[in-house]
Amino acid sequence: MDVIIPDWNAPAKIKAISTTRDGGISLPPYDGLNLGMHVGDKPDVVQTNRDLLVREHHFPAKPVWLEQTHSTVVQRVCEPTDEVMAADGAITTASSVVCGVMTADCLPVLLTDTEGTQVAAVHAGWRGLANGIVENAVSQFDKPVMAWLGPAIGANAFEVGQDVFEVFVSHDPTAEWAFRSKGNGKYLADMFLLATQRLKAAGVEDITVSGLCTYSDPSRFYSYRRQGVTGRQASFIWIEK
Numbered sequence: 001m002d003v004i005i006p007d008w009n010a011p012a013k014i015k016a017i018s019t020t021r022d023g024g025i026s027l028p029p030y031d032g033l034n035l036g037m038h039v040g041d042k043p044d045v046v047q048t049n050r051d052l053l054v055r056e057h058h059f060p061a062k063p064v065w066l067e068q069t070h071s072t073v074v075q076r077v078c079e080p081t082d083e084v085m086a087a088d089g090a091i092t093t094a095s096s097v098v099c100g101v102m103t104a105d106c107l108p109v110l111l112t113d114t115e116g117t118q119v120a121a122v123h124a125g126w127r128g129l130a131n132g133i134v135e136n137a138v139s140q141f142d143k144p145v146m147a148w149l150g151p152a153i154g155a156n157a158f159e160v161g162q163d164v165f166e167v168f169v170s171h172d173p174t175a176e177w178a179f180r181s182k183g184n185g186k187y188l189a190d191m192f193l194l195a196t197q198r199l200k201a202a203g204v205e206d207i208t209v210s211g212l213c214t215y216s217d218p219s220r221f222y223s224y225r226r227q228g229v230t231g232r233q234a235s236f237i238w239i240e241k
Contacts, residue, residue, distance in 0.1 A: 001033065001056050002220070006148040008208040011116030017057060018108065018150045018210075018235040020220045024049035026231060034222070034231025036102050037065075041231065063100040063236055064090050068123045072133040074140060088128050089137050091120035093239075100236040104222040105158075105214050107191045108150035108235035109134060109199075113143035114206075119237045124195055126160065130167045134195060138202040146206035147199050150235045151221055154213030155180075155190035158225070162187075168194060172201065 001023030024033030061080035074089035090099035101123035109122040162185040168175035178193040214221035
């Protein structure tokens with residue numbers, strides 16, 4: 001099972017992984033380790049994929065799964081639960097809780113404080129990012145925060161309209177640096193840079209960017225923009241006892 005281990009400065013007791021499509025049993029068009037129950041794959045197959053992941057990577061508990069709606073809700077979780085919460089982020093101080101978010105082009109943002117006492121996983125699509133989900137998550141930490149930005153659609157592939165450009169630039173004029181005009185009101189947007197700008201404005205200086213593009217690497221990642229009907233990879237973070 002091919003997974004990505006973040007290469008960042010997190011404390012040793014902070015564990016994090018980001019999955020790829022390698023290692024599962026889903027059939028086309030979900031080929032591989034699809035972790036999304038909501039995409040049309042067979043539920044028993046997805047559950048098998050989830051169980052395989054938990055066993056192979058020695059999770060301390062089943063992950064907390066979210067019903068992601070591009071909101072700015074970051075749910076505090078105190079213990080493992082089978083409840084699927086409507087939120088686009090999970091945050092915890094409990095070592096038994098595995099926070100995770102699913103993506104297929106949106107940006108997964110993993111956060112920890114510098115002492116390893118609190119962690120969060122955030123699903124940052126452009127709407128959530130523009131509306132402040134990153135700032136909402138960071139505001140719930142009481143110690144300095146560091147961040148890892150996982151696989152997402154890259155700056156050469158993410159085409160957006162004038163509306164997306166304007167919503168970011170109206171919030172912060174320097175966001176213009178994250179857009180390249182294609183003409184006719186179309187832009188290529190750099191989600192990694194937009195998230196970095198938001199994180200820095202929220203006081204986060206230690207930011208590690210994976211730079212991995214989901215759209216341009218079909219053998220490794222699911223991409224909604226590339227396929228439409230596709231699976232979901234996920235990024236997880238927890239505190240080891």
